[in-house]
Amino acid sequence: MTSGMLPWWVETLTILFVLAGAAFAAIGSFGLVRLPSFFRRIHAPTLGATLGVWCMTAATIVFFSAQGDHLFLHAVLIALFVALTAPVTTIFLMRAALFRERQKGGKVPSAASET
Amino acid sequence: MITPLLLWALRGALFLLALAMLCALARLLIGPSAQDRVMALDCLYINGMLTMLVLGILYASSVYFEAAMLIALFGFVGSTALAKFLLRGEVIE
Numbered sequence: 001m002t003s004g005m006l007p008w009w010v011e012t013l014t015i016l017f018v019l020a021g022a023a024f025a026a027i028g029s030f031g032l033v034r035l036p037s038f039f040r041r042i043h044a045p046t047l048g049a050t051l052g053v054w055c056m057t058a059a060t061i062v063f064f065s066a067q068g069d070h071l072f073l074h075a076v077l078i079a080l081f082v083a084l085t086a087p088v089t090t091i092f093l094m095r096a097a098l099f100r101e102r103q104k105g106g107k108v109p110s111a112a113s114e115t
Numbered sequence: 116m117i118t119p120l121l122l123w124a125l126r127g128a129l130f131l132l133a134l135a136m137l138c139a140l141a142r143l144l145i146g147p148s149a150q151d152r153v154m155a156l157d158c159l160y161i162n163g164m165l166t167m168l169v170l171g172i173l174y175a176s177s178v179y180f181e182a183a184m185l186i187a188l189f190g191f192v193g194s195t196a197l198a199k200f201l202l203r204g205e206v207i208e
Contacts, residue, residue, distance in 0.1 A: 006118075011120065014121060014124075014172065015120065018128045019131075021165060022127070022128035022131035022132050022135075022165065022169070025135045025161070025162055026131040026132070028135070028158070029134075029136070029138035029158055029162060030135070030138050032139060032142045032154070032155060033138045033142055038148060038154075041142075041151065041154065042154060045139075045154065045157065045158035045161065048135065048158065048161050048165070049161050052161070052165055053161070053164075053165065056165050056168045056169070057168070059172065060171065060172060060180075064172075064177065072177075074177065074180050075168070077184065078184055081184070081187050081188070081191075082161070085187070085191040086161075088191070089157055089191060089194040092194075092195055092199060093150055093194070093201075095202055096153075096199075096201035096202040097148075097150040099201075099202055100148070100150065100201065
């Protein structure tokens with residue numbers, strides 16, 4: 001760890017990325033409350049899970065690389081993990097929602113094997 | 116070490132993330148169906164993980180990354196298990 005002030009561009013980049021990431025997460029979560037039906041709502045949180053996480057990761061990398069002496073890449077692990085797992089969760093949830101909606105007799109497309 | 120401008124930006128980001136977690140919590144409480152609640156829980160996990168990353172920058176400590184990694188891991192396992200339960204009525208069959 002080196003002491004002293006950070007360069008101005010490091011600070012600017014960190015502020016930009018942190019605020020952008022938090023704003024993306026807030027917009028995504030607000031859409032979760034605001035949108036009318038489940039199949040529209042499932043689109044909203046992916047904004048926070050993709051752009052939010054990547055912006056926050058970029059802020060972390062910039063800040064800690066400038067503060068320490070070497071490139072700090074641990075945070076990429078988190079972003080990669082979320083990028084791998086968020087689609088899996090969403091697909092599972094989507095299939096479960098379709099299945100339950102079909103069982104209730106809702107207006108959703110029928111299963112591909114039945115047509 | 117951290118200038119006042121960066122400090123206020125981090126506080127603003129924490130405020131926005133708290134707002135996001137409140138929105139997800141509202142959907143978790145009022146969600147009409149079970150899949151709405153699972154989705155809200157997943158969103159809550161992601162927002163909590165982002166909060167951990169912001170706290171890591173605020174306190175300039177890399178201990179928070181392990182916590183964020185664990186939150187992401189358990190969030191994935193929990194959401195997948197719940198979605199599987201909704202789909203089949205059993206988690207492991």
